[in-house]
Amino acid sequence: MTDPGELARDALQRIHRAAVRHRDPELHHAADDIVQAAQARGLDPGPVELYRPCPVCGAEPGQLCINVPGRPVEPGDMHPERTK
Structure with missing residues (x-):
């Protein structure tokens, strides 16, 4: 039997x-x-x-964040504002 939480997370990711x-x-x-x-x-x-736009660097949903002056990101990371 599939975990209902996992099923819901998969559905949300498919929507995004x-x-x-x-x-x-x-x-x-x-x-x-x-x-x-x-x-x-x-x-x-x-x-x-990852499926939300970033208010700091303007990354579109599905894109990774990029460095902007004064607001660098580590490789593979996102700006904290995007995760809130």
């Missing part, structure tokens, strides 16, 4: 990937609403930060 593929911000918003509802119920929706 579809949003990136189709460049549909409404899909991102819908997935974010699901994440907020899950967190409000004490559930862990998993890491979905």
Whole structure:
């Protein structure tokens, strides 16, 4: 039997990937609403930060953050503002 939490995390990631593929911000918003509802119920929706735009460097959903003057990132990391 598949873990319900894992099933939900996989579904959220599929929604975000579809949003990136189709460049549909409404899909991102819908997935974010699901994440907020899950967190409000004490559930862990998993890491979905990569599927959010970065307010610091402007990375689009699905892209990694990049260094900007005064705000470098370590390889593979994201700006903290993106993860909140």
